[in-house]
Amino acid sequence: MTALQHVKLGTYYVVNMPEPDDFGFWRDRARQLVQCDVPPDRVAWVEPGGTASLFSHGDRRMPVPDLSARPVRASKRFMQLARNAAHHTDPERFALLYRLLWRLQSNPRMMEDKADSDVRRVEELDKAVRRDAHKMHAFVRFRLVEEGDEPEAPEHYVAWFEPDHHILRREAGFFVHRFANMRWSILTPRGSLHWDGETLCEGPPAQKSDAPSGDPAEDLWRKYYASIFNPARLKIGAMLKEMPKKYWKNMPEAALIPELVAGAQQREASMVAEGKADFTAKPETLDAVAKAIHACRNCPIGALENHAVMGEGPRDAALMIVGEQPGDQEDIAGRPFVGPAGQVLDAALEETGIDRSAAYVTNAVKHFKYVQRGKRRLHQTPTAKEVDTCRWWQEAERAIVKPKLVLALGASAARGILGKTVSISKARGEPISLDDGSELWVTAHPSYLLRLDGAAKAQQERLFAADLAAVRARLAELGQ
Known part of the structure; x- marks a missing residue:
């Protein structure tokens, strides 16, 4: 009798998992069962210490696929989710994974269906396991254990952790890599790991009393x-x-x-x-402005892990260039416009004939506003309120430098000078008179050009160059 005949007669197969987190074992048995056309309702997946269904008393020998059996298909997304979901404590996880694998054979794009209950469930298991692993990385605390009275005895560190899922062996590599030079043990109710600096060993489950309670x-x-x-x-x-x-x-x-x-x-x-800034009187020197902005905490941006970036340039520059805010590279270097947008600006100024070293370059907002994504700090546009709050410092710089022309790069910079939002497309190309007798010219921010491509990029680059040329011509009219 062939394996296929077994299925037709109602044979119920039982797969006894050797370990609760052995994804490789599950994968091999699942592939074998699919190739033998064994439907999900005829398979019981049993974890160590578990019991199979009362109705699983049939032939428990694994079927052998024919040589003509078709290969098993599984999408990359399914494999990624399944590897993590297999470490969950849900007793139905292996049955769920097999059901999904079975269905993938007739519907290869099934994992794209977010409304499917099986797909949603495996995504939930995957998320829970990844979160549990994140907690383990963050909250394991090693404590020194005294081992004998010998002064040269190697130090041994022990940690106690209570994972929600079967992640201990899954995360062993993280701790071996991070604490490679330590002798350590991680004890959990699900098992234990022991590293002597060269070899990683597994041990039985432990109790919290087995771990030390503290060290100096x-x-x-x-x-x-x-x-x-x-x-x-x-x-x-x-x-x-x-x-x-x-x-x-x-x-x-x-x-x-x-x-x-x-x-x-x-x-x-x-x-x-x-850190409260003194808003009763503006600083009278650029050094005083620089000192004040480093202490300023008048908006949430100042509370981030960043550094205030002061403007730079001649004390009596005829042209002041104002950007939106420092970026990641500006925050690190402590200078304005040194990143990708600064390179675009420098190239455009040079092509137009404007000497950057003769201009005073600053920003409407003095601190870098960002959101952390892993190791990267992603730029966040400052709010109107944050721009208005920082306007105090930009006005102080302008009062000291007394430029004849002010070039605002972008809407945030224009608002920092005018105190109101303007449309770049409507404001560019014509001077705007300011209360102190200087002129404001408005153009796009260089970072805007970096986000474009094709015809749109070429058009905006032409407009940007035309705006700079108009500023250069006006400086020449003023004898600068």
């Missing part, structure tokens, strides 16, 4: 955590979402959190008082 270095860690705690950036809801209370008991710094949160409002008020 934790006092230093708590002092450090308290020193970097920023009350101005405290969002309790977001903090609890990223660091649930279930992990607090294993983290030495967590004991400080209630007290730090309780005193956050008072500490924030103190920080604001210390």
Whole structure:
């Protein structure tokens, strides 16, 4: 009797998983079953220590596919989700994965259907496992264990962690790579890992009492955590979402959190008082402006991990060029327009005949506003309120430099000078008289040109060049 005949007669196959996280074993057995045309409702997937269905008493030997059996198809997205979902604790995960694999054979694009209940479920399992792994990376805390009285005995560090899913072996490589020079053990209720600097070994499940409760270095860690705690950036809801209370008991710094949160409002008020700019009188020198903007915390941008970027150029420049805000490279270098947009600006100025070194170059907003995405800091456009708040410093610079012409690069820069929003397309090409007797010329920001391509890019580059040429001609009329 062939394997296919077994299926037709109602044979029920039982797959006993050797480990609860053995995706490779599941994949091999699932491929074999699909090639033998065994439908999902005729397979039971049993984890170690589990029991199969009462109706699984049929032939438990795995069927052997014929040589003519078609290859099993599985999309890249399915494999990515399945590898993670296999580490979940849902007892139905392997059955779910097999059902999806079975359905993929007749509908290869099924994983694109976000409304499909099986697809949604495997995405949920994948997300939960990845989140659990993230928590493990963030919240494992090693503690030093004393091993004997010998002074040259190697140090051994032990950590206790309670994962929600079967991620211990999955994340072993992360800790081996990160703590390669330490001797350490990670104990969990699901198993343990032990690294001696050369070899990684697995061990049985442990109890929290098997792990040490503390070591002298934790006092230093708590002092450090308290020193970097920023009350101005405290969002309790977001903090609890990223660091649930279930992990607090294993983290030495967590004991400080209630007290730090309780005193956050008072500490924030103190920080604001210390960094509050004096808006009663404008600074009279550029050095005074530079010192003041580094201490300014009058908008949320100043509370980010960045540095104020002061304008640069001659104290008596006839032309002041104003951009929107520093970018990532400007924040690092401490100078305006040194990144990609600055390169576009420099090339356009040189082609037009404007000497950048003779101009005073600054920004409407003095700090870099960004959002963190992994290791990258992505630019965020400042709000009208943030531009208006920082207008104080740009006006102070203009009062000191006293330029005859001001070139605003982009809508934010124009608002910083005029105090209102204007349309670039309507304002460009003609001078706007300012209260101090100078003229404002408005054009696009160079970063806008970087985001374009094709005909649109060519058109905007022509307009940008024409705007700079008009400014150069006006400077010549004024004898500059």
